[in-house]
Amino acid sequence: MTIIDSRPVLEESASESLHCGRKQLKHLDRIARKPPVDIEFQDLVYSIPDSKVKGGWRQLLKSVNGTFRSGELTAIIGPSGAGKSTLLNVLAGYVTAGVKGSIKINKKPRQMRIFHMLSSYIMQEDLVQPRLSVRESMVVAANLKLGSSIDKKDKQAVVDEVLSLLGLQNCVDTRTEHLSGGQRKRLAIALELVNNPPVIFLDEPTTGLDNVSIKQCMELLQKITRQGRTVICTIHQPPASLFQNFDQVYVMANGFCVFNGSPSRLVPYMSLSNCICPPTSTPADFIIEVIQSNPENIDIFQNQIQNGKCNLRNEDKTEPVVQQNHKIYEIYQDTTQAGITPQDIIFPSSCWTQFVILITRMFLQTRRNSSALYIQFFHHLLSGLLVGGIYFGAGDTASQTMSVFKFCILINVFIMYTYVMSPVLIIPTELCPMKREYFNRWYSLRAYFFAMSLVNIPIMIINLLMFLTIVYTMSYQPLELYRFFWFCTVSLTLAICSQGLGLAIGSTFEILNGSVVAPHILAVLLAFAVYGMGYGARVEPVMKVLMSTSYMRYGLVGVTSVIFNKRSPLECDDFYCHYRNPELLMAEMGMPDSNPQHQFYCLLIPLVVFRLLSYLALRYRMTSELRYKIVHYAAKIVKQKET
Numbered sequence: 001m002t003i004i005d006s007r008p009v010l011e012e013s014a015s016e017s018l019h020c021g022r023k024q025l026k027h028l029d030r031i032a033r034k035p036p037v038d039i040e041f042q043d044l045v046y047s048i049p050d051s052k053v054k055g056g057w058r059q060l061l062k063s064v065n066g067t068f069r070s071g072e073l074t075a076i077i078g079p080s081g082a083g084k085s086t087l088l089n090v091l092a093g094y095v096t097a098g099v100k101g102s103i104k105i106n107k108k109p110r111q112m113r114i115f116h117m118l119s120s121y122i123m124q125e126d127l128v129q130p131r132l133s134v135r136e137s138m139v140v141a142a143n144l145k146l147g148s149s150i151d152k153k154d155k156q157a158v159v160d161e162v163l164s165l166l167g168l169q170n171c172v173d174t175r176t177e178h179l180s181g182g183q184r185k186r187l188a189i190a191l192e193l194v195n196n197p198p199v200i201f202l203d204e205p206t207t208g209l210d211n212v213s214i215k216q217c218m219e220l221l222q223k224i225t226r227q228g229r230t231v232i233c234t235i236h237q238p239p240a241s242l243f244q245n246f247d248q249v250y251v252m253a254n255g256f257c258v259f260n261g262s263p264s265r266l267v268p269y270m271s272l273s274n275c276i277c278p279p280t281s282t283p284a285d286f287i288i289e290v291i292q293s294n295p296e297n298i299d300i301f302q303n304q305i306q307n308g309k310c311n312l313r314n315e316d317k318t319e320p321v322v323q324q325n326h327k328i329y330e331i332y333q334d335t336t337q338a339g340i341t342p343q344d345i346i347f348p349s350s351c352w353t354q355f356v357i358l359i360t361r362m363f364l365q366t367r368r369n370s371s372a373l374y375i376q377f378f379h380h381l382l383s384g385l386l387v388g389g390i391y392f393g394a395g396d397t398a399s400q401t402m403s404v405f406k407f408c409i410l411i412n413v414f415i416m417y418t419y420v421m422s423p424v425l426i427i428p429t430e431l432c433p434m435k436r437e438y439f440n441r442w443y444s445l446r447a448y449f450f451a452m453s454l455v456n457i458p459i460m461i462i463n464l465l466m467f468l469t470i471v472y473t474m475s476y477q478p479l480e481l482y483r484f485f486w487f488c489t490v491s492l493t494l495a496i497c498s499q500g501l502g503l504a505i506g507s508t509f510e511i512l513n514g515s516v517v518a519p520h521i522l523a524v525l526l527a528f529a530v531y532g533m534g535y536g537a538r539v540e541p542v543m544k545v546l547m548s549t550s551y552m553r554y555g556l557v558g559v560t561s562v563i564f565n566k567r568s569p570l571e572c573d574d575f576y577c578h579y580r581n582p583e584l585l586m587a588e589m590g591m592p593d594s595n596p597q598h599q600f601y602c603l604l605i606p607l608v609v610f611r612l613l614s615y616l617a618l619r620y621r622m623t624s625e626l627r628y629k630i631v632h633y634a635a636k637i638v639k640q641k642e643t
């Protein structure tokens with residue numbers, strides 16, 4: 001097996017792209033200049049709780065070591081389940097709980113707040129926001145990531161520069177859902193490049209791409225690396241033609257490092273352990289094959305490379321131009337000396353600006369989702385006509401008083417199911433692209449949460465008012481402004497409460513679990529809401545407490561009292577009408593002397609509680625540490641009970 005050292009070729013092409021890249025990125029470099037960053041890790045261990053393993057902890061990373069330098073493209077390779085993504089998650093700070101060992105940035109311990117400002121993580125699922133064009137997505141990213149101190153013209157220049165660097169200038173007006181796999185991947189990279197991060201992590205950037213797209217993607221990574229960035233990517237098995245293009249290869253197996261160095265050093269390294277790479281195999285495929293065919297080789301290689309402490313680098317590597325031109329300064333000093341506040345370190349734009357940008361983007365996406373808008377409109381219109389048809393003319397007839405009460409229950413059930421289930425089904429899909437943006441510190445959770453909570457309210461008001469007007473008039477309810485106002489107010493508040501409950505469930509569970517959990521919760525709330533109706537005041541105190549936990553009860557009592565309170569006796573068209581005076585029905589249903597204003601105030605409590613719960617659920621979903629702690633304590637409790 002001959003060893004091909006491609007460095008001269010690589011450097012020639014690299015210097016070309018470098019020249020081109022420097023010229024192209026003059027705006028980006030001017031407005032978002034960042035220092036070069038080296039990442040060094042020692043004795044890195046990552047464990048997860050696992051009751052099946054002795055000691056209760058399973059190590060996914062086993063004291064691995066290494067250094068990833070600026071201006072170098074590093075590939076973390078290895079067989080499936082080797083721990084590549086885990087290492088990337090730990091280095092990027094995506095996972096922090098359960099991590100031991102040291103991670104240093106430019107020889108200083110990593111401070112997550114600052115490191116987040118310097119790094120971007122492009123996840124395997126290259127999920128980008130739907131229903132936006134490439135340019136619109138880039139403008140949103142620039143507005144959020146570059147802050148309001150940089151003017152519109154400069155942001156536009158940066159967007160143009162990055163788009164042309166990534167070869168996306170021909171599809172600037174294409175909607176993201178119509179992009180090809182390769183274009184989507186490049187857009188995911190472009191979105192993270194707008195603030196010029198010196199460190200870029202990419203999880204499996206070539207997965208799902210054809211050979212041409214893989215080649216383009218690799219060339220692109222080389223290009224952005226040559227501009228002085230530290231680019232680290234995981235890759236399952238790199239194609240033979242591209243393997244030598246990496247500056248450093250970090251091979252993992254079973255949580256250990258089994259090779260660390262320049263690609264051209266891999267074959268001689270393996271031959272030291274009598275593993276001779278046949279000419280028909282590529283070095284990357286061969287080491288994976290050797291490890292998988294005999295797991296004992298993992299120990300041999302791991303000892304040989306001292307679990308990553310040794311780095312078999314080609315010393316002839318030239319430093320990237322950026323590093324030569326830049327004075328290497330300490331990033332920590334840099335950020336503190338510049339008078340940057342902790343808030344600036346976390347987010348470049350204020351919370352209000354983030355909220356405005358996010359809600360504008362969400363409005364645009366909602367407006368463009370015309371099929372969903374039509375479905376919602378026709379759902380309300382047809383349901384209104386159906387309910388109105390069923391109870392047509394019932395409102396002013398004494399013999400129909402009980403039917404009108406059922407009409408009130410039906411209105412409440414309609415509102416609850418409609419507004420709980422929509423977020424349960426929609427939110428989990430929206431959270432996927434949001435996770436990447438939030439982790440890369442585009443915005444705060446608070447800004448996203450408020451935007452997410454408020455964006456659908458106007459459409460809800462329009463549709464619900466249409467529904468309520470139809471059912472109210474078709475069922476001949478009293479045409480009094482006061483009653484109609486409170487009928488709409490209580491119903492709208494009930495809808496906002498239900499949406500809050502839906503947001504809480506949708507933020508906690510995936511679609512499948514959420515769509516099981518939500519109807520179960522609604523069934524219980526419904527049961528508590530109607531419990532004891534017909535018993536008059538004879539409801540047990542315990543049940544009274546449970547009934548008060550159902551927000552639907554407030555809605556039901558509120559709507560019923562709007563319709564029945566203070567009504568003069570109704571016209572009876574039968575021989576005898578028991579509920580000619582509707583207040584008698586109110587008393588028998590256990591809601592005498594109730595008024596809509598009081599129920600409205602009661603509804604404000606669950607309204608706030610559900611929003612708070614959904615914020616906490618979102619936080620739980622987005623913070624791996626919180627999740628880890630809860631799982632850890634739960635496992636501890638279970639273990640204590642077992643012993």
Ligand SMILES: Nc1ncnc2c1ncn2[C@@H]1O[C@H](COP(=O)(O)OP(=O)(O)OP(=O)(O)O)[C@@H](O)[C@H]1O
Pocket residue numbers: 048060078079080081082083084085086087234236
């Ligand atoms: N949160 C977790 N809980 C339990 N096991 C986990 C968790 N995360 C990772 N693992 C396990 O750790 C090991 C390494 O996973 P990792 O995703 O890092 O592998 P990988 O090398 O990236 O594999 P692939 O190339 O298939 O993506 C696997 O055995 C995986 O099942």
